[in-house]
Amino acid sequence: DSGVTQTPKHLITATGQRVTLRCSPRSGDLSVYWYQQSLDQGLQFLIQYYNGEERAKGNILERFSAQQFPDLHSELNLSSLELGDSALYFCASSTSGTSGVYEQYFGPGTRLTVT
Amino acid sequence: TQLLEQSPQFLSIQEGENLTVYCNSSSVFSSLQWYRQEPGEGPVLLVTVVTGGEVKKLKRLTFQFGDARKDSSLHITAAQPGDTGLYLCAGARSNFGNEKLTFGTGTRLTIIP
Numbered sequence: 331d332s333g334v335t336q337t338p339k340h341l342i343t344a345t346g347q348r349v350t351l352r353c354s355p356r357s358g359d360l361s362v363y364w365y366q367q368s369l370d371q372g373l374q375f376l377i378q379y380y381n382g383e384e385r386a387k388g389n390i391l392e393r394f395s396a397q398q399f400p401d402l403h404s405e406l407n408l409s410s411l412e413l414g415d416s417a418l419y420f421c422a423s424s425t426s427g428t429s430g431v432y433e434q435y436f437g438p439g440t441r442l443t444v445t
Numbered sequence: 446t447q448l449l450e451q452s453p454q455f456l457s458i459q460e461g462e463n464l465t466v467y468c469n470s471s472s473v474f475s476s477l478q479w480y481r482q483e484p485g486e487g488p489v490l491l492v493t494v495v496t497g498g499e500v501k502k503l504k505r506l507t508f509q510f511g512d513a514r515k516d517s518s519l520h521i522t523a524a525q526p527g528d529t530g531l532y533l534c535a536g537a538r539s540n541f542g543n544e545k546l547t548f549g550t551g552t553r554l555t556i557i558p
Contacts, residue, residue, distance in 0.1 A: 332487065332489070334487075363546075372548060372550055372551060373488070373533065373551075374548075375545060375546065375547070375548075378545065386545050388545070418485075420487050420488075432476075432546075433478060433490055433493050434478075434490070434535075434546060435490060436480075436487030436488045436489070437487050438486060438487050439485070441485070
């Protein structure tokens with residue numbers, strides 16, 4: 331158990347709909363990352379938040395947005411869903427050591443199926 | 446752009462054999478991490494290497510970071526069925542507080558009993 335929790339575990343919805351994925355980081359971790367993993371794309375970085383502020387952006391579509399709340403949990407909002415958005419969505423949190431090494435710990439993921 | 450190439454992509458070997466997985470890049474990383482992922486689950490961190498030339502051992506797994514910090518290898522001795530999974534390397538390029546991991550293409554390992 332990494333200490334990172336994600337809900338829901340599975341989500342099935344129709345095209346055009348909007349969903350919200352939730353993540354709680356490990357106790358004490360200030361950074362939260364969101365990744366998308368599909369069969370043909372591997373693990374793709376979407377976005378990072380650090381202590382409530384957006385810190386880095388990856389290949390995140392404009393239809394997707396995220397935020398991190400004062401209690402440090404994060405939500406990933408996916409709207410106008412398309413079939414191609416079906417994937418595993420992972421949240422990770424990180425701690426930084428004095429050497430500047432950022433080890434990321436992943437949650438169990440949310441499997442999104444768009445029909 | 447995929448900055449980290451792993452080889453082989455797929456590997457299927459008999460229990461008890463040895464194997465090596467490679468992770469290569471043209472970019473320098475401040476640290477490199479190896480993860481193992483099982484189907485439907487999140488990647489689990491195995492090790493982090495930081496110093497060029499560093500070697501770390503985790504039981505039957507040996508991880509090495511290249512001298513130039515551009516590549517890494519994972520060697521498994523006497524592979525067991527429990528080693529089956531997707532192995533991912535991930536390189537970090539961090540401006541302090543603005544870290545980001547770039548994941549490799551992955552190596553899917555199957556150990557046949």
